[in-house]
Amino acid sequence: MGASAQENHGKLLDKKVASVQLKDVEGNRVNTAELGFDGPVIISFWATWCSPCKRELNTIHDVYPDWQDATGVNLVAVSIDDEKTKNSVPMYVNGKGWDYLVLMDPNGDFKRAMGVNNVPHTFLLDTEGNIVYSHNNYAPGDEHELYEELKKLVTK
Amino acid sequence: MKKLAICVFTVTISLAGFGQNKASITGNVESTFQYLNQDSLIGADQPAEKGLLNTYMNVFATYGGFKAGMRFESYLPRIQGYPNRFDGTGIGMRYVGYANDFVDVTVGSFYEQFGSGMALRAYEDRSLGYDSMLDGVRLIVRPTKGVTVKGVYGYQRLSFQSGKIVHSDGIVRGFDGEVNINSLFKKLGDKRLDVTLGGSFVSKYQKDNNEELILPENVGLYGGRADLAYRLKKSRLTLGGEYIIKEQDPSADNGYIYNYGHAALLNFGYTRKGLGVMVSAKSVDNMSYRSDRSKELTDLLINYLPAMNKTHTYNLVASLYPYATQPTGEIAYQAEILYTAKRKSWLGGKYGTSFNLNFSTAYKPLQHTSNINPLDSTGVAYEGRVFDQSDSLLWRDINFNIYKKFTKNLNVRLSYFNITLNNDVAKVTGDAHGYINTNVGVVEIGYKINNKHSLRLEIQGMLINKVQEDVTEIHGSDTTTTSHTLRNDKGNWITGLLEYNISPHWFFSVMDQYNIKGSIQSVAEVAGQPTGVHYYYVSCGYIREATRISVGYGRQREGLFCVGGVCRNVPASNGLTISFTHSF
Numbered sequence: 023m024g025a026s027a028q029e030n031h032g033k034l035l036d037k038k039v040a041s042v043q044l045k046d047v048e049g050n051r052v053n054t055a056e057l058g059f060d061g062p063v064i065i066s067f068w069a070t071w072c073s074p075c076k077r078e079l080n081t082i083h084d085v086y087p088d089w090q091d092a093t094g095v096n097l098v099a100v101s102i103d104d105e106k107t108k109n110s111v112p113m114y115v116n117g118k119g120w121d122y123l124v125l126m127d128p129n130g131d132f133k134r135a136m137g138v139n140n141v142p143h144t145f146l147l148d149t150e151g152n153i154v155y156s157h158n159n160y161a162p163g164d165e166h167e168l169y170e171e172l173k174k175l176v177t178k
Numbered sequence: 179m180k181k182l183a184i185c186v187f188t189v190t191i192s193l194a195g196f197g198q199n200k201a202s203i204t205g206n207v208e209s210t211f212q213y214l215n216q217d218s219l220i221g222a223d224q225p226a227e228k229g230l231l232n233t234y235m236n237v238f239a240t241y242g243g244f245k246a247g248m249r250f251e252s253y254l255p256r257i258q259g260y261p262n263r264f265d266g267t268g269i270g271m272r273y274v275g276y277a278n279d280f281v282d283v284t285v286g287s288f289y290e291q292f293g294s295g296m297a298l299r300a301y302e303d304r305s306l307g308y309d310s311m312l313d314g315v316r317l318i319v320r321p322t323k324g325v326t327v328k329g330v331y332g333y334q335r336l337s338f339q340s341g342k343i344v345h346s347d348g349i350v351r352g353f354d355g356e357v358n359i360n361s362l363f364k365k366l367g368d369k370r371l372d373v374t375l376g377g378s379f380v381s382k383y384q385k386d387n388n389e390e391l392i393l394p395e396n397v398g399l400y401g402g403r404a405d406l407a408y409r410l411k412k413s414r415l416t417l418g419g420e421y422i423i424k425e426q427d428p429s430a431d432n433g434y435i436y437n438y439g440h441a442a443l444l445n446f447g448y449t450r451k452g453l454g455v456m457v458s459a460k461s462v463d464n465m466s467y468r469s470d471r472s473k474e475l476t477d478l479l480i481n482y483l484p485a486m487n488k489t490h491t492y493n494l495v496a497s498l499y500p501y502a503t504q505p506t507g508e509i510a511y512q513a514e515i516l517y518t519a520k521r522k523s524w525l526g527g528k529y530g531t532s533f534n535l536n537f538s539t540a541y542k543p544l545q546h547t548s549n550i551n552p553l554d555s556t557g558v559a560y561e562g563r564v565f566d567q568s569d570s571l572l573w574r575d576i577n578f579n580i581y582k583k584f585t586k587n588l589n590v591r592l593s594y595f596n597i598t599l600n601n602d603v604a605k606v607t608g609d610a611h612g613y614i615n616t617n618v619g620v621v622e623i624g625y626k627i628n629n630k631h632s633l634r635l636e637i638q639g640m641l642i643n644k645v646q647e648d649v650t651e652i653h654g655s656d657t658t659t660t661s662h663t664l665r666n667d668k669g670n671w672i673t674g675l676l677e678y679n680i681s682p683h684w685f686f687s688v689m690d691q692y693n694i695k696g697s698i699q700s701v702a703e704v705a706g707q708p709t710g711v712h713y714y715y716v717s718c719g720y721i722r723e724a725t726r727i728s729v730g731y732g733r734q735r736e737g738l739f740c741v742g743g744v745c746r747n748v749p750a751s752n753g754l755t756i757s758f759t760h761s762f
Contacts, residue, residue: 038202040240041277048414049358049374049407051324071489077624084529104301105294105484109445110514112416113454116517118532129301130289135238137206137761143724156761159721162624162632163681 037153039065039145040135044100047112047124054132055151061094062175063147064168065163067127067138069103070110075142078160082168083120089169093176097122102141104128144168148175205237205247206761210302212257217752219708220733230257234270234304245284248272251338259748260307261337268341271311282318287311290330291322292354293403295421295482296441296465297378300334308476311335312350313343314607324361328354334469334478346469346478348384374405378422382469382480391434399424399467401441413450419443422481428557432464432506436557439464441483454516459509460486463543463562466505486510487538487575491692492593492620494638494673496738497615499574499599499606501540509567510540529583536577542570542603571613574598587626590648594619601667606737609702610667615643617686629681636675637680642666647701662704668693669700669709686718691735729754 041055057063064082068075079099082089089095099122101111108128116123127133136145139158146155146168155171157164212233217223231254238247249269253260273286277696289311292298302309314332321327330352356376360366379400386393401422408415424439432439441462448455468478483503487510490496503510514536519525544567545560552559579593579595595618601610618640626632645666650659672694677687695710703709715732736750 023744032182037204038200040202040204040238049372049405050451051358071491073491074753105299105482107489109447109456109458110488112349112414112447112449113456113514113516115332116310116414116449116451117454117518117534119451129289129299131289134236134289135204137204137236137238139206139208139726139759139761143761156724157721157725158726158759158761159682159685159719161679161681161685162626163489163630163679166629 025151038151039147039153042127042132042135044125044127044132047101047115047126052123052125057096057098057123059096059155060149061096062149062172063151064095064097064172065100065136065147066097067100067102067133067136067141067144069101069141069142070107071103072141074160076114077162078142078144078164079120079122080118081162081165083118083122085165085169086121089172093172095172097127099123100125100132101129102127102130104130124138146171146175201239201241202525203237203239204762205235206759207233207235209233209758210257210282211756212751212753214258214751214753217733217750220711220713220750220752221736222733222750222752225255225258227255230255232257232260235419236271243276244274245277246274247462251341253338256307258320258751263337263339263344264307265339266341268338268343268443270309270335270338270343277542280320282316282320284316285314287313287335288316288330288332290316290328291482292328292352292378292380293356293376293401294420294443294484296443296484297354297399297401298330298350298352298380298480299482300480306476309335310479313345322362324358325415326354326356328352334480336473336478337468338577348382348469349473350380350382350469350480352380353376354378354737370409372407372409375402377402380467380480382467384469384471389432390570391428393428393434393471394426397427397467413448416445418445422465424467426557427464427467427471429466429468430474431468431710433464433559434557435464435559437559437562439467440562441465441481441563443484452497452518452520454514456512456514458486458512459565460484460511461509461543461565462498462503462505463507465507470631486512486540487573488514488536488577490577490595492618492622492636492638493675493689494640494671495595495597495618495620497735498640498671499597499616501575501599501604504540504542504572504604507510507543507545507562508540508572509543510538510573512530512536512538527582527584532581534579534581536575538575539571541567542572544568549651554681570603571598572600572604577606589624590620591671593622609705609707610644611647611701613643614666617641632679632681634677634679635676636673638671638673638675640671642668642670644698645701647704649704663698664704665696665698665700667700668702668707669698670694670696681722683722684719687716689732691715726759727757729756731755 142160143158148154212230214224215563233252236249251269252267253264256264271287275284289300300312311331316330319327336346337344359373381398383396403420405418422441422442426436428434444459446457469482470478485503516534518532521530547560575597577595581591583589599617601614620638623635643666644663647664649662673691675689679685691713693711713733717730719728720740731754733752
């Protein structure tokens with residue numbers, strides 16, 4: 023249902039990433055609709071208090087260099103931590119050695135605009151920035167399905 | 179046919195050229211249904227309607243730079259634990275607006291945060307039933323790279339009755355400016371030191387509705403912030419701070435005193451690959467700031483005072499004794515370190531090992547009264563100074579965890595928590611005496627059977643401190659009072675959780691939380707509450723892309739349910755919960 027419905031949908035309306043002004047983990051301003059990557063992009067919503075989110079991003083971290091070599095993908099990890107836990111984000115990201123672009127969404131503006139109900143929620147974007155797949159959960163093994171979807175974009 | 183094709187083509191081109199985005203519609207829906215049983219053992223009541231249903235749907239549309247959106251809400255009636263003045267079906271949020279790189283204007287409902295939120299934060303947390311959106315006008319201007327100026331004007335949302343938004347009594351006005359010095363001056367662009375400065379001014383107006391006191395109708399709040407980052411070869415240092423002053427704001431929170439209030443926040447960070455360190459400090463005095471001075475709890479707060487402690491995820495640690503900021507006053511500190519030992523090192527083993535240590539504490543501030551006459555006409559009750567703490571402890575949390583992946587398929591996390599909470603001040607339970615002190619240990623094991631099937635097991639145990647209580651017994655005409663040693667509050671707990679996942683579609687879980695009936699009675703037990711109760715809960719779910727359906731059945735403990743340091747009381751319940759979420 024999902025894929026074909028979304029393709030039909032795509033002809034009338036483009037399902038693109040909403041434009042929201044956020045800051046990255048180093049304080050640089052980023053427009054979410056203009057991420058500036060050439061290849062496909064994974065956008066993953068997470069928080070320091072969300073265990074499955076961290077499991078997902080740590081699992082992908084282990085295979086990220088391989089995924090990048092094979093598909094040219096970039097992962098954008100959007101933290102929805104608010105002011106209470108926001109200061110733990112750079113600590114966690116560096117403590118785990120992540121190589122992702124990490125964006126801060128402390129008041130949930132981007133989360134709301136992307137229709138995210140709860141975290142983890144992961145989106146896959148093709149090279150044109152169209153949302154082609156999303157998944158609202160993480161269980162060990164879900165990364166294989168994400169990678170299969172990612173490979174479809176590259177071999178197209 | 180050809181004509182039509184050309185026409186469609188032209189429209190597409192002109193739409194594409196109109197803005198960076200073409201038309202787009204996104205949104206989401208969330209629905210929660212509860213069927214509740216009577217369970218006298220845990221004190222759970224069956225509502226008269228038996229079945230309860232909350233539903234939300236957001237629809238957001240953009241067309242070039244234009245934007246519009248709305249949220250429908252429906253409470254038929256509201257699920258348990260939600261604010262009791264949410265009912266009916268209707269539009270709970272709606273707006274129209276236009277945005278480009280220079281301006282962003284919104285008319286209608288909007289959410290906003292200035293700086294760290296201590297001056298102004300309008301936000302929603304649907305799981306708590308919390309929504310402090312502003313209804314009015316917002317203008318954001320970005321005149322040049324690195325400069326942002328915001329202005330907001332509106333009434334806050336208080337509740338939702340008979341399907342309609344109910345607004346606050348008072349109006350909120352706010353202005354905020356932020357400048358990144360390095361972006362503003364080109365020659366500073368690639369310097370090692372990066373500086374961002376900001377300032378906020380907020381004002382609220384509410385009519386003086388008090389016959390005895392002369393209340394200020396316009397109350398201002400203002401302050402500034404600075405964020406510095408210093409880039410080294412392989413590491414990064416950051417230092418940030420914000421200081422906010424509130425003018426005289428007599429309210430139900432502070433007992434209608436005429437004191438000024440303050441909030442100060444300092445954050446320090448040091449990071450390099452494999453290591454993260456953060457230290458924070460906060461001083462708050464008389465800082466609750468609401469658009470209606472008579473409101474309490476979580477109603478109509480204009481500002482947000484972040485609690486300075488880690489948000490825990492294990493059930494026993496997160497939900498029994500949580501801590502929320504004391505807006506009337508506290509001084510708090512937090513430090514945390516995360517270190518990942520490299521792969522193939524002695525500590526790291528084949529896959530690397532992570533060590534995490536966290537400490538947080540909060541004290542009551544000192545209130546100086548020596549030069550103050552509380553009966554004079556100023557109405558000032560005491561003098562509060564920045565970072566001037568008393569020795570009255572409110573909260574302390576020391577916790578650490580070690581995570582290790584042993585093989586491709588097996589990982590283990592060991593955690594320990596030592597938490598002290600002053601229940602006389604930061605009250606979370608009616609059954610405890612004085613300080614609650616708990617020791618919690620958790621073992622979590624993840625095992626991957628194959629690429630699709632996996633298991634996760636959690637064992638959590640909590641030991642609580644003992645207290646002395648005088649128990650008076652009446653035998654005919656004789657009364658004897660004896661001192662007993664009791665376990666504080668509800669005594670000790672143990673929790674087991676087993677989760678079975680079939681990627682990418684299914685999950686099943688079983689949980690049992692057992693309130694141990696030990697040889698030493700608990701305070702709650704002596705007061706006549708049941709112990710030795712099993713709070714079992716089974717759940718399963720189906721996930722397909724952006725759709726998620728889950729079904730749960732069992733008992734849930736009464737207690738505080740917290741997200742991001744904001745908490746609401748949830749009554750005990752026993753029954754069925756079905757939830758459905760979908761994004762489009």
